[in-house]
Amino acid sequence: MKKNVTIAWVSVLLLGFAGIAQGRDAMENSRYIIHGGEVFDKQTNLTWQRCSVGQRWREGFGCEGPVNFYYLKDAVRLGDGVWRLPSENELLSLVDKNQKRNIDEKVFPNMGSGDPVYHYLEYWTGTPINNQPGNIHIIINDNGNSLGSYHPSFAFAVRLVRSGQ
Numbered sequence: 064m065k066k067n068v069t070i071a072w073v074s075v076l077l078l079g080f081a082g083i084a085q086g087r088d089a090m091e092n093s094r095y096i097i098h099g100g101e102v103f104d105k106q107t108n109l110t111w112q113r114c115s116v117g118q119r120w121r122e123g124f125g126c127e128g129p130v131n132f133y134y135l136k137d138a139v140r141l142g143d144g145v146w147r148l149p150s151e152n153e154l155l156s157l158v159d160k161n162q163k164r165n166i167d168e169k170v171f172p173n174m175g176s177g178d179p180v181y182h183y184l185e186y187w188t189g190t191p192i193n194n195q196p197g198n199i200h201i202i203i204n205d206n207g208n209s210l211g212s213y214h215p216s217f218a219f220a221v222r223l224v225r226s227g228q
Contacts, residue, residue, distance in 0.1 A: 125172035
């Protein structure tokens with residue numbers, strides 16, 4: 064009896080590890096390659112931070128903590144020569160109209176909500192409007208729409224990106 068229980072547990076463990084490996088392989092073969100708090104998008108050749116600025120990545124839990132909101136001048140300063148604000152088109156590339164919330168929440172978990180009624184976050188991008196400094200497009204993640212320009216005195220969330228892996 065003891066031998067059968069041991070064999071059963073070993074079988075369960077092996078099947079569990081096989082399932083985890085299979086899930087990881089499925090994710091690796093998808094559009095995204097995930098490395099902890101970063102994700103590489105094979106379609107666009109961009110690496111994204113999985114968490115909005117202010118949150119921190121915690122393995123097994125996702126993005127933790129509150130999302131910070133920045134005025135445009137401060138959002139631009141978050142770039143460090145490697146990480147930067149995405150362009151409007153780059154940010155829109157994350158939108159998948161087949162997803163319930165349009166952004167893959169397995170890849171970008173715990174995005175939170177900036178608005179308690181409408182449940183969306185608005186993000187700054189580095190795309191100027193009509194060459195007018197300070198007016199930058201923002202995106203709402205629930206429907207993936209570009210909203211147009213906003214004055215730099217508004218505060219919005221930031222998700223940073225870099226080129227390549």
